[in-house]
Amino acid sequence: MSMNTQGRPTTPGGTGGAANSGPAALLPTEPLLFEIGDRDHSGVDLPDVEVPDDRLGGLRRKSELDLPGLTEPEAMRHYVRLSRRNYSIDSGMYPLGSCTMKHNPRLNEKIARLPGFADIHPLQPVSTVQGALGVMEQLSHWLMELTNTAAVALSPKAGAHGELCGMMAIKAAHEAKGQGHRKIVLVPESAHGTNPATAAFLGYAVKSIDANAHGTVDVEAVKAALTDDVAAIMLTNPNTCGLFESQIIEIAAAVHDAGAYFYCDGANFNAIMGVVRPGDLGIDAMHINLHKTFSTPHGGGGPGAGPVVLSEALAPFAPVPFLRRDGQGIELVEHVEHVEAEAFGRLTAFHGQMGMYVRALTYMLSHGADGLAQAARDAVLNANYLKARLEDLFSAPFNGQPVMHEALFDDEFLKGTGVSTLDFAKAMIDEGFHPMTMYFPLVVHGAMLIEPTESESLQTLDAFVATMRELAEDARSGNAERFTSAPVRAPLRRLDETRAARQPRLKWTAPDDALQAAQ
Amino acid sequence: MRYLPHSAADRQHMLAAIGASSIDDLFAAVPKSVLGTFSPDLPDHQPEFAVEAHMRGLAKANHAAGDGPFFVGAGAYRHHVPATVDHLIQRSEWLTAYTPYQPEISQGTLQMLFEFQTQVANLTGMDVANASMYDGSTATAEAVLMARRITKKNKVFLSGGLHPQYRDTVVTYLSGEEGLECLSPSPEGQGDIVDHIDDDTAAIVIQTPDFYGHLRNVSALAEAAHEKGALLIVVVTEIVSLGLLEAPGALGADIVVAEGQSLGNPLTFGGPYVGLLACREKFVRQMPGRLCGETIDADGKRGFVLTLSTREQHIRREKATSNICTNSGLCALAFTIHLSLLGERGLTRLAKLNHSRAIALADMLEAEGVEVLNKTFFNEMTVRLPVPAVPVVEALAAKGILAGLPVSRLEPGKPGVENLLILAATELTTDADISALVDALKGEIA
Numbered sequence: 001m002s003m004n005t006q007g008r009p010t011t012p013g014g015t016g017g018a019a020n021s022g023p024a025a026l027l028p029t030e031p032l033l034f035e036i037g038d039r040d041h042s043g044v045d046l047p048d049v050e051v052p053d054d055r056l057g058g059l060r061r062k063s064e065l066d067l068p069g070l071t072e073p074e075a076m077r078h079y080v081r082l083s084r085r086n087y088s089i090d091s092g093m094y095p096l097g098s099c100t101m102k103h104n105p106r107l108n109e110k111i112a113r114l115p116g117f118a119d120i121h122p123l124q125p126v127s128t129v130q131g132a133l134g135v136m137e138q139l140s141h142w143l144m145e146l147t148n149t150a151a152v153a154l155s156p157k158a159g160a161h162g163e164l165c166g167m168m169a170i171k172a173a174h175e176a177k178g179q180g181h182r183k184i185v186l187v188p189e190s191a192h193g194t195n196p197a198t199a200a201f202l203g204y205a206v207k208s209i210d211a212n213a214h215g216t217v218d219v220e221a222v223k224a225a226l227t228d229d230v231a232a233i234m235l236t237n238p239n240t241c242g243l244f245e246s247q248i249i250e251i252a253a254a255v256h257d258a259g260a261y262f263y264c265d266g267a268n269f270n271a272i273m274g275v276v277r278p279g280d281l282g283i284d285a286m287h288i289n290l291h292k293t294f295s296t297p298h299g300g301g302g303p304g305a306g307p308v309v310l311s312e313a314l315a316p317f318a319p320v321p322f323l324r325r326d327g328q329g330i331e332l333v334e335h336v337e338h339v340e341a342e343a344f345g346r347l348t349a350f351h352g353q354m355g356m357y358v359r360a361l362t363y364m365l366s367h368g369a370d371g372l373a374q375a376a377r378d379a380v381l382n383a384n385y386l387k388a389r390l391e392d393l394f395s396a397p398f399n400g401q402p403v404m405h406e407a408l409f410d411d412e413f414l415k416g417t418g419v420s421t422l423d424f425a426k427a428m429i430d431e432g433f434h435p436m437t438m439y440f441p442l443v444v445h446g447a448m449l450i451e452p453t454e455s456e457s458l459q460t461l462d463a464f465v466a467t468m469r470e471l472a473e474d475a476r477s478g479n480a481e482r483f484t485s486a487p488v489r490a491p492l493r494r495l496d497e498t499r500a501a502r503q504p505r506l507k508w509t510a511p512d513d514a515l516q517a518a519q
Numbered sequence: 520m521r522y523l524p525h526s527a528a529d530r531q532h533m534l535a536a537i538g539a540s541s542i543d544d545l546f547a548a549v550p551k552s553v554l555g556t557f558s559p560d561l562p563d564h565q566p567e568f569a570v571e572a573h574m575r576g577l578a579k580a581n582h583a584a585g586d587g588p589f590f591v592g593a594g595a596y597r598h599h600v601p602a603t604v605d606h607l608i609q610r611s612e613w614l615t616a617y618t619p620y621q622p623e624i625s626q627g628t629l630q631m632l633f634e635f636q637t638q639v640a641n642l643t644g645m646d647v648a649n650a651s652m653y654d655g656s657t658a659t660a661e662a663v664l665m666a667r668r669i670t671k672k673n674k675v676f677l678s679g680g681l682h683p684q685y686r687d688t689v690v691t692y693l694s695g696e697e698g699l700e701c702l703s704p705s706p707e708g709q710g711d712i713v714d715h716i717d718d719d720t721a722a723i724v725i726q727t728p729d730f731y732g733h734l735r736n737v738s739a740l741a742e743a744a745h746e747k748g749a750l751l752i753v754v755v756t757e758i759v760s761l762g763l764l765e766a767p768g769a770l771g772a773d774i775v776v777a778e779g780q781s782l783g784n785p786l787t788f789g790g791p792y793v794g795l796l797a798c799r800e801k802f803v804r805q806m807p808g809r810l811c812g813e814t815i816d817a818d819g820k821r822g823f824v825l826t827l828s829t830r831e832q833h834i835r836r837e838k839a840t841s842n843i844c845t846n847s848g849l850c851a852l853a854f855t856i857h858l859s860l861l862g863e864r865g866l867t868r869l870a871k872l873n874h875s876r877a878i879a880l881a882d883m884l885e886a887e888g889v890e891v892l893n894k895t896f897f898n899e900m901t902v903r904l905p906v907p908a909v910p911v912v913e914a915l916a917a918k919g920i921l922a923g924l925p926v927s928r929l930e931p932g933k934p935g936v937e938n939l940l941i942l943a944a945t946e947l948t949t950d951a952d953i954s955a956l957v958d959a960l961k962g963e964i965a
Contacts, residue, residue, distance in 0.1 A: 046946070082626075120582070346688055348790075506826075
């Protein structure tokens, strides 16, 4: 193995193995930064100024940084090569139910990079950021109009952070009414894992509500669970089975009659934006994932943004900061003490994901109210088209009714084939598609949750259908090997996740032979 | 509607395949009373140029940091970001990828996160780091919760030098829980935090450089905490400082949380930023957030996956370590590219350059008779003006100079802070900027 000047191997070391790991021209392998970088390399030209010790309190660094550098061409190649080992929405369809990956318009990126948005400090005088506050005000207006709610808390940094915000508002409202004894939160079995985690985070006991035979929450089951110590219900609508909770108005009324609040997980708002207003259904709080519904890019896992809309009942409890308009302009209220209402506190430093507000507002203006409604309708159309074209081969647990933005299948059609849901998903990779969401929701065995979104064309949907049908037929014809060995046409074959969990290696360390070479 | 691919004929074709006569039929489960019964006060779709003009108008109503002399810090810092960073993060395969749930076709993101974790661990002097948090303030709150899980004790002390909005975030996260004590904010010192530690203490939280710019002696606090079985959580809001200052891990910290915005990420009015969280190896299973680990594929080739997910909400539901189900992937990417470009040599130089600009700022202020409170600082300091700071800052802003943060904005009603102003310098602060500031300041306080 060759070494660089720090005794770091310059080819993939450890378990990598040399056979077949060479860089095929368009399917590159790429060593780690720590294997190609060098302590003396830098891609940034900076003068080397000497600084005295007298203002450093004896705390000047003595330990090694151990951070290799790359020159600019080295960095460019490293990160471009790595990028080519990623699937993305710009390279193909992501039929990930409950995750929602739609087209990310580049106009949003262009606008977010204007110095007037990107190069402003959260704590510079409010008089110098009236345009930024204008973005927040307009975004708030859009969100409240689309949901028919009384207030919005913009600061939550992701969907799950929004859940925390909404549930904190609910907790604060109960406490203000002397109802602090309410310690139970009802959560349907089919909910995202973040819902029970959020309720537990705030000290609530979670009581699960079963789905009925139609894949929705039964109003009678909710009524039976609504005791005097229930604080809230956390319901997802449209739900994770892709269905609209048709009894939602009755459920909301029952929840309110019992003195509890209705938290709606708004992760799937993309199915109804501009068509149905959640406030009309009786919700008290709902987070909206800007990165799902309003197309801000997900960037390999984040950042997200999870503003929360609030009903009249909960509006006084919204956290700081929020906006107040006076004659002069827009004011930013940053302190609990400055609020006549009963804000529960602060969820993050500064004001939230401004970069995402800009992108979401740009997207909203581009689509307009008419375009957002059409987008929701096309998302629903696409999901039902896939369902219609697949349901003779794929088994669907809650058949016979239209779905909303996503279609749910189970693994019944794979019974006896020796092919698991996971195997099937990995075979999709070989056919050029990102797999659908697997094993979620938990209410269905071997769940396959498919969400096309509105930005997939008819041609793409037909190609996806053809691939899915071909794979299902092949699995049922006994060709299990194709599935159990998949993927074979991805940069890597199937990865050993058990090994990663049993012997965690979470950072790079120099291999022993390299250490010896350096000594 | 340029983002929607269907023609009217496509929609008819699809409806025929479904066996529905209209899209409305597909909304059959929605109660009629609420379906499309409203007309929102919102405009219809617009051409790209019109949207751009509208948004440019809003952008123009802001005074950008680069428009003139600029000295605001307090947890967010204006640094130069190499053009390469923004070019690379805008590549489709980075920008428009989803969470790497399918590792075989997400090795770019996963390897990047593994490199990021290694850089953060090395920089902070800790054993392990996670794949990033929302930001520094929420990472601090999660670190406090983590320390309580580890020690099974409740009491937590927050130093008075912790950023007030970080303090407020922690207080909110722990609302209703007992044992949290915030020590009185003080621009002069860390107070008597050591005297508060007892056998029921889960953790103490300190920031260095602290909110007022002072560097903190982490070692003594670590020793005092460990003697009582408590953990030391160290918060770093200016990550560039670690290029010059000793790593918290080398000084005895148990958990290090930081704001990573300074590397690769623009100010953007406060977000999105990137939270860093690193800790000792033995605490790894109590960490919140995502982790990327190394493994092998079916051919024995090295690869990376998301791992230790049995801590996470999608597996553990109400028993998860945290409700977090994302990270700041793209911001972490920007951070790691910028740090790779800098490398050891570049980060050290950048840190020294920042400190030298701050020395120049302090020297020029003191030469003009402005009182600088700090004996120690990295790139930020607190000055005491003879008059209240807020009107001074407003007057300077009207002249195009963004002069710093009046402490009273974040500590309203706190006695003794009305005249305090926190000023930051970075590598972008020129002598001309400092002269302009000092001249304008003299005019206001004379």
